[in-house]
Amino acid sequence: MLSFLVIALVTLASAAVAMLLRNLIHSALLLIASWGGIAAFYLWAGAEFVAFAQVLVYVGAISMVVLFAVLLTRRSRADLALAPEALGRAVAALVTGGAVVGVLGGAILSTRFTTAAPAAPPPALTVRDIGLLLMGPHAAALLIVGLLLTVALLGAIVIAAADPAGKEDDVT
Amino acid sequence: MSLSPLQLCLLFSSALFCVGLIGALSRSNTILVLLGVELMLNAANLNFIAFWRYGPAPSPATGVMFVLFAIAVAAAEAAVGLALVIAIYRHQKSVRLQEADRLKG
CATH class of the missing domain: 1.20.5 (Single alpha-helices involved in coiled-coils or other helix-helix interfaces)
Structure with missing residues (x-):
């Protein structure tokens, strides 16, 4: 369970920082780390084939496409640093995201799932x-x-x- | 109250979904919006694996199959989306969403 918490923390932190940064290249590289964390979660859950598919498709292929798109859509080196976003948009997005996570978290916490025995091995x-x-x-x-x-x-x-x-x- | 592993996995995936949602809503760079959408798609895949692993009656393969096909479709979506970004950049010389309003009525 400790490894799950570490994986979740690394994945969420790199995704959140990637969405905050102003440098596009840094954002793309951090998102690659986040996708790698998701692959680690698949490995932890016992779905090895999906984990390696995630590594191949996301960490290998989509990341390259994203980096090429970032590099093809800039005019100069200074173009990579984005202008700061409008404050109103950021606040509205934060309120919306907070509301969604509140609703989802409340629904998850208040639902009684009939789970298999937690110690049972993966299928x-x-x-x-x-x-x-x-x-x-x-x-x-x-x-x-x-x-x-x-x-x-x-x-x-x-x-x-x-x-x-x-x-x-x-x-x- | 102690959380079951299934609930922890679902909380993790909903947190990741909201990080992607906030990114997609708040950024104005097209590539970052697309990456936020990709994060949301990944969070949905996490749910499939969580229910496959801890669900009420773990079926041997359904969740894994679904995630494999979802990853394939996500790859196609990312390729077309980034091609659209490059096409918009060629026409507008910018990837800011606010400036790509040519189709606005």
């Missing part, structure tokens, strides 16, 4: 089981996800691709 699930499930009952979903990823990545390339020369005149 036995080997990589072989996951592979058989993906190829058997979930084969259609796997194919659809593959198609979705292909279409989404092709669409991302089309959206982000540079316009042909001469067509940028109409942009003000």
